[in-house]
Amino acid sequence: MSEQTRKVRQDRAVDSTRRFWDRRAAGYDNGARLERRLLGDTRQWLCGQARGRVLEVAVGTGRNLAHYPDSVTEVVGIDLSPGMLARARIAAARVGFPVDLREGDARHLPFPDADFDTVVCSLALCEIPGQAAALAEMRRVLRPGGRLLLVDHVEYTRAPFRWIEPVRARRRGTDPRRRPVDVARDQGFVVDRLEPLALGFFDRVVAHRP
Numbered sequence: 001m002s003e004q005t006r007k008v009r010q011d012r013a014v015d016s017t018r019r020f021w022d023r024r025a026a027g028y029d030n031g032a033r034l035e036r037r038l039l040g041d042t043r044q045w046l047c048g049q050a051r052g053r054v055l056e057v058a059v060g061t062g063r064n065l066a067h068y069p070d071s072v073t074e075v076v077g078i079d080l081s082p083g084m085l086a087r088a089r090i091a092a093a094r095v096g097f098p099v100d101l102r103e104g105d106a107r108h109l110p111f112p113d114a115d116f117d118t119v120v121c122s123l124a125l126c127e128i129p130g131q132a133a134a135l136a137e138m139r140r141v142l143r144p145g146g147r148l149l150l151v152d153h154v155e156y157t158r159a160p161f162r163w164i165e166p167v168r169a170r171r172r173g174t175d176p177r178r179r180p181v182d183v184a185r186d187q188g189f190v191v192d193r194l195e196p197l198a199l200g201f202f203d204r205v206v207a208h209r210p
Helices: 004-041 042-047 083-092 131-141 161-171 180-186
Strands: 051-055 072-079 101-103 114-120 140-154 190-197 202-206
Touching: 004 083, 004 140, 004 161, 004 190, 042 114, 042 202, 051 131, 051 202, 083 101, 131 140, 131 180, 140 180, 180 190, 180 202
Parallel strands: 051 072, 051 114, 072 101, 114 140
Antiparallel strands: 140 202, 190 202
């Protein structure tokens, strides 16, 4: 597959992802109770590691916003879906720090190099067409020493799901998904902490840009 063909297919997958999450936006938070049963206080724990100026990639409905500590001075949230961002604006109005919400693609972050102290991405890399491109951008916008905080699904890297993943990727026109912690290492992050959750179907990761 040529690079141009790959780009066209990924762009189509991005458009499809945007439409999907626009449809899901109104009911997305209905799954919060089930998520807590699976992952406990993971959102609170992960956001508690943030400091300074924070970029949240795929901010969704803003479910993380209530969990950032006083060490956070500002949160910039980016998401593909206007529907999800509309819900996030409601959550942003309830917190006591500045929140800047923008529509955008994680593969092409509209920020200068070394602009953030922390990047957070929760339960989203599994949906981004182009994991490597997204993580490369997260590294680019982090200051040296800045933290990457991730939690994500990884069931597609385990049998029998990993045998289905190449078929899914071909149908979608994207590369097969990989375990985010491995992609993060490939993109130059140093992993400080890796914790499997929910019988190994999720990973919680703390890493930094060296």
